[in-house]
Amino acid sequence: MRAFLVIIALGFSMAIMISIPAGIIANQKSTQNLTENFNSTISNMEEEINKASTLIECSTSSGQGMFSGSPSGGPSGMPNFGFGQGEVFINETVGDEIRSITGVKDVVPFLEKSSEENTSETMDTPRGSFTISRPLYTIIGVCLNSTFIDDYSILPTNITAGGALQEGDSRVVLMSSNLTDYYGVGVGDKVEIYGESFTIVGIYEPTSQGRMETREVYMNISDAQTITDNAGNVSRLDIYAEDVSNVDGIAEVINAAYSELYVTTYKDRLTNLENMQEMYTQTLNNAESTLSQTQATATQEIIVAVAATSLIVLFVMLYTVRERTKEIGTLKAIGFSSWNVMSQFLLEGILISLMAAVVGIAIGSIGAPFLSSLLLPHISLFGGSSSGRFGLSFGSANSGMTGSQAASATLDPQLVLLAFGAAVLLGALGSLYPAWRAARIRPAEAMRYE
Amino acid sequence: MSEFILKTEKLTKVYAMGKRKIPALSGVDLQVNKGEFVAIMGPSGSGKTTLLNVLGCLDTPTGGMMILNGIDVTKLPEKKLYRIRRDEIGFIFQTFNLLPYLNAAENVELPMEGTKKPKVERRKRARELLGMVGLSGREAHRPQRLSAGEQQRVAIARALANDPAIVLADEPTGNLDTENKYEIVRLLGRLNIDQGTTIVMVTHDSQIASHTERILFLNDGKITREKQGFHLVKKKLMCPYCGGRIQLSDVRCPSCRKRL
Numbered sequence: 001m002r003a004f005l006v007i008i009a010l011g012f013s014m015a016i017m018i019s020i021p022a023g024i025i026a027n028q029k030s031t032q033n034l035t036e037n038f039n040s041t042i043s044n045m046e047e048e049i050n051k052a053s054t055l056i057e058c059s060t061s062s063g064q065g066m067f068s069g070s071p072s073g074g075p076s077g078m079p080n081f082g083f084g085q086g087e088v089f090i091n092e093t094v095g096d097e098i099r100s101i102t103g104v105k106d107v108v109p110f111l112e113k114s115s116e117e118n119t120s121e122t123m124d125t126p127r128g129s130f131t132i133s134r135p136l137y138t139i140i141g142v143c144l145n146s147t148f149i150d151d152y153s154i155l156p157t158n159i160t161a162g163g164a165l166q167e168g169d170s171r172v173v174l175m176s177s178n179l180t181d182y183y184g185v186g187v188g189d190k191v192e193i194y195g196e197s198f199t200i201v202g203i204y205e206p207t208s209q210g211r212m213e214t215r216e217v218y219m220n221i222s223d224a225q226t227i228t229d230n231a232g233n234v235s236r237l238d239i240y241a242e243d244v245s246n247v248d249g250i251a252e253v254i255n256a257a258y259s260e261l262y263v264t265t266y267k268d269r270l271t272n273l274e275n276m277q278e279m280y281t282q283t284l285n286n287a288e289s290t291l292s293q294t295q296a297t298a299t300q301e302i303i304v305a306v307a308a309t310s311l312i313v314l315f316v317m318l319y320t321v322r323e324r325t326k327e328i329g330t331l332k333a334i335g336f337s338s339w340n341v342m343s344q345f346l347l348e349g350i351l352i353s354l355m356a357a358v359v360g361i362a363i364g365s366i367g368a369p370f371l372s373s374l375l376l377p378h379i380s381l382f383g384g385s386s387s388g389r390f391g392l393s394f395g396s397a398n399s400g401m402t403g404s405q406a407a408s409a410t411l412d413p414q415l416v417l418l419a420f421g422a423a424v425l426l427g428a429l430g431s432l433y434p435a436w437r438a439a440r441i442r443p444a445e446a447m448r449y450e
Numbered sequence: 451m452s453e454f455i456l457k458t459e460k461l462t463k464v465y466a467m468g469k470r471k472i473p474a475l476s477g478v479d480l481q482v483n484k485g486e487f488v489a490i491m492g493p494s495g496s497g498k499t500t501l502l503n504v505l506g507c508l509d510t511p512t513g514g515m516m517i518l519n520g521i522d523v524t525k526l527p528e529k530k531l532y533r534i535r536r537d538e539i540g541f542i543f544q545t546f547n548l549l550p551y552l553n554a555a556e557n558v559e560l561p562m563e564g565t566k567k568p569k570v571e572r573r574k575r576a577r578e579l580l581g582m583v584g585l586s587g588r589e590a591h592r593p594q595r596l597s598a599g600e601q602q603r604v605a606i607a608r609a610l611a612n613d614p615a616i617v618l619a620d621e622p623t624g625n626l627d628t629e630n631k632y633e634i635v636r637l638l639g640r641l642n643i644d645q646g647t648t649i650v651m652v653t654h655d656s657q658i659a660s661h662t663e664r665i666l667f668l669n670d671g672k673i674t675r676e677k678q679g680f681h682l683v684k685k686k687l688m689c690p691y692c693g694g695r696i697q698l699s700d701v702r703c704p705s706c707r708k709r710l
Contacts, residue, residue: 326547327547327549329508330543330547330549331560332508332532332535333506333508333535333541333543333547334535334536334540334541334560334561334608334609335532335533335535335536335537335539335561335564335612336532336536336563336564337529337532337533337564338528338529338532340563340564442508442509443503443508443509443535444503444508444509447503447508447543
């Protein structure tokens with residue numbers, strides 16, 4: 001019974017001993033994951049930017065024009081995080097004027113308008129949760145010209161049901177799946193947008209903007225102009241140059257002629273990417289320094305756990321030796337050497353801590369996430385910046401980072417092996433002095449001891 | 451003059467209690483010959499147990515000399531003494547001192563632990579010894595499932611495990627009822643005759659002591675007197691009254707019916 005309690009107690013301190021490295025390893029892994037994801041995202045985006053080097057984005061609001069890094073190759077439109085406020089429109093004739101600038105190949109007009117209806121949602125971030133109110137959806141009116149559709153991928157490509165919009169389509173929409181889920185509708189159903197009825201022809205998987213998914217409704221630009229009372233208006237023009245060498249000249253002309261337009265070329269996009277890279281590098285550095293801080297704490301805690309474990313072994317074994325003095329005396333009287341007795345007790349100490357290691361691993365395998373989150377300081381990677389604005393999608397790393405760092409702390413076989421090694425070592429260490437005491441017992445004195 | 455197994459000269463033992471020195475043995479001269487069955491008697495505090503502990507190398511004497519089976523053990527250090535205890539001495543305790551978590555056979559095997567004897571041999575020897583003390587079939591029993599008398603038999607078997615030169619018994623009947631007392635002392639007597647085991651037994655019970663062949667009286671740490679026990683007579687397997695043949699187990703002489 002006593003041995004059982006001792007083993008449980010020892011098991012707990014061993015569980016702590018192994019949960020901490022498990023937590024640390026989990027932290028290291030997620031940081032590494034983040035770095036890898038980030039690097040691949042950056043290189044993907046760079047590729048995208050270089051592919052679309054002839055694209056000049058002209059937007060009526062500053063929030064737009066940021067290049068979307070979604071690897072799916074979706075259209076470059078981004079929701080305005082100003083959420084419908086200050087949505088400015090220009091006359092589509094501007095597009096025709098720009099079309100006449102030398103070197104311009106095509107001008108693709110868009111009309112983006114947020115819904116009047118808003119929704120509130122709560123976001124959980126490492127810095128706490130806050131509520132954000134944003135439009136229920138954004139209408140994206142696109143010019144359904146088959147050349148544009150084919151050459152410039154102006155529509156989402158990751159369609160999960162139905163089909164994409166076609167040239168000449170009217171009164172039909174392509175909706176993101178989160179919106180169809182919200183309304184509880186499917187392909188062929190009708191939805192009401194800006195008071196008008198539309199038929200859903202296709203559903204697509206939305207891309208993430210940081211922690212938020214976009215909610216968009218794609219339709220013919222003329223439909224969009226009609227229902228939003230924006231006849232002849234556009235909010236964004238995607239201008240494609242004949243050649244990369246024309247881009248700078250065209251951008252200059254547009255900037256000079258239309259001060260109301262925010263012009264973004266691939267150079268601006270690359271600069272933005274660099275800024276972003278810098279920012280994330282800093283974030284990663286922060287994460288690493290926090291990690292090393294955590295490791296320092298962990299080292300201290302492990303030392304305490306090791307000390308506790310060996311002290312438990314020490315006192316238990318001292319008590320055992322005291323209790324079994326007469327038995328030790330008997331053993332020596334019938335011819336056991338001091339070394340025999342000593343090794344007997346060393347072995348017993350090691351055995352107890354080995355059993356405790358088994359218990360500890362059992363506790364650890366269940367309680368490691370809890371124990372390590374209890375014992376290790378929490379890391380917030382996104383100390384100062386919000387990733388949302390940059391439209392970076394970190395995939396798995398993102399979700400891993402959002403919750404508790406130690407949530408994924410698990411015991412790998414190497415750690416289990418290490419735990420057994422530590423058990424043998426601490427068992428031996430803790431029972432060294434008691435075993436020595438046992439070996440020194442003089443049989444004649446032990447016989448008098450009751 | 452027969453060959454001696456154990457011999458002491460002016461053996462002393464002084465316990466230091468703080469500044470006071472308490473003499474427990476003050477010059478013991480004794481000799482035990484091979485094959486003898488000797489009892490040491492004395493009132494409590496006379497130094498019986500101290501003497502036996504010193505004789506059993508459980509304690510070192512303060513002065514004097516002691517030779518055991520031809521070895522001068524007086525000045526032997528602990529790291530050599532354990533071999534003497536293992537190979538030359540078999541110790542029997544008043545409280546049996548069996549290990550509770552080992553069964554009878556394992557308890558008997560215990561002294562052979564440090565020897566080179568292979569495991570199979572040890573097991574065989576343990577069975578043989580348990581048979582010798584009348585415990586065949588009880589090998590797998592733990593001490594708590596054995597009676598006090600049976601436990602002491604296991605302890606006797608254990609004492610004989612390494613075929614020692616001498617068996618030292620400290621009040622072996624002290625914790626037993628009358629019936630078991632005589633069983634044990636008769637067992638020791640029989641081992642003495644059948645196996646030729648040399649036995650020194652400490653007791654304060656004169657009835658028990660009389661079952662040996664020589665009784666030494668210890669008083670204030672000195673042997674003051676010596677007396678013969680009737681084991682000497684029995685050993686010759688001859689009735690002291692009529693000279694007829696007797697068996698060791700006989701209580702009365704089968705010829706003259708006199709009490710032995």
